[in-house]
Amino acid sequence: xxHAFSTLDELGDGYxxxxxxxxxxxxxxxxxxxxxxxxxxxxxxxxxxQDELYFVHRGKVRVEVDGETRDLGEGGLFHAEATTxxxxxxxxxxxxxxxxxxxxxxxxxxxxxxxxxxxxxERRAAFGKS
Numbered sequence: 001x002x003h004a005f006s007t008l009d010e011l012g013d014g015y016x017x018x019x020x021x022x023x024x025x026x027x028x029x030x031x032x033x034x035x036x037x038x039x040x041x042x043x044x045x046x047x048x049x050q051d052e053l054y055f056v057h058r059g060k061v062r063v064e065v066d067g068e069t070r071d072l073g074e075g076g077l078f079h080a081e082a083t084t085x086x087x088x089x090x091x092x093x094x095x096x097x098x099x100x101x102x103x104x105x106x107x108x109x110x111x112x113x114x115x116x117x118x119x120x121x122e123r124r125a126a127f128g129k130s
Contacts (some may be wrong), residue, residue, distance in 0.1 A: 002005070004024040004025050004028045004089040005024075006020075006023055006024055006119060007032060008033050008097070010096060011023050011033070013048060014035070015035045015036065015037045015040075015057060016034070016035060017032050017033070017035075018032060018033040018034075018035065019032055019033060019118060020032055020033060021045070025093075028103075029101055029102060029103035030035065030050060030072055030100075030101065030102035030103065031098050031099075031102070032099075033057070033097055033098065033099050033100070033101065034088070034097070034098045034100060035095065035096075035097055036059070036061065036088075036089070036090035036095065036096040036097075036098065037090065038090060038093050038094055038095065039090065039091060039092075039093075040089060040090040040091075040096075041089050041091070042062075042086050042089035042090075043084065043087060044064075044087045044088045045086070045087075046082065046083050046084060046085045046086070047083070047102070049082050049104045049116050050082050050102040050104050051079065051080065051081050051082050051102065051104065052080050052082075052100055052101070052102045053077065053078070053079045053100070053101045053102075054072075054075055054077065054078040054079070054080075054088065054098050054099070054100050055075075055076070055098065055099040055100075055101075056072045056075065056076040056077075056096065056097075056098055057074070057097040057098065057099050058074060058081045058095065058096060058097040059073075059074070059092065059094050059095055059096030060072065060073045060074070060090070060091070060092045060094070061076075061088050061089065061090050061092075061096050061098055062088070062089045062091055062092075062098060063078050063086060063087070064083070064086065064087040064089070065078075065080060065084060065086040065087075066084065067079075077112055082104070084097065101111060
């Protein structure tokens, strides 16, 4: 499969994990969404080899790591190396949805290519400049 579409709602209901990787055929990295109910107390965990990047899609969560506690709202980001113990909780009054991407092996250098450089190169070069 070269591509796939879905929504978080299509991948399940209720609280807990929404398994994105298998449903969309992703094999280059791990990816899940976590639905936290209000008042949810997370558990401390770590991984053997997989670093994780957390993105708060909706609501607010509390991250505890290395003696530091930080509350992250929508758009908040948190990265942890594999063996770093961390706890993600939702002690707040509303649901929270966190998108989690995990991987190992390092960054793949920029390898994108325009399929139509004649049409898009100038516009692409200007994108993001202010």
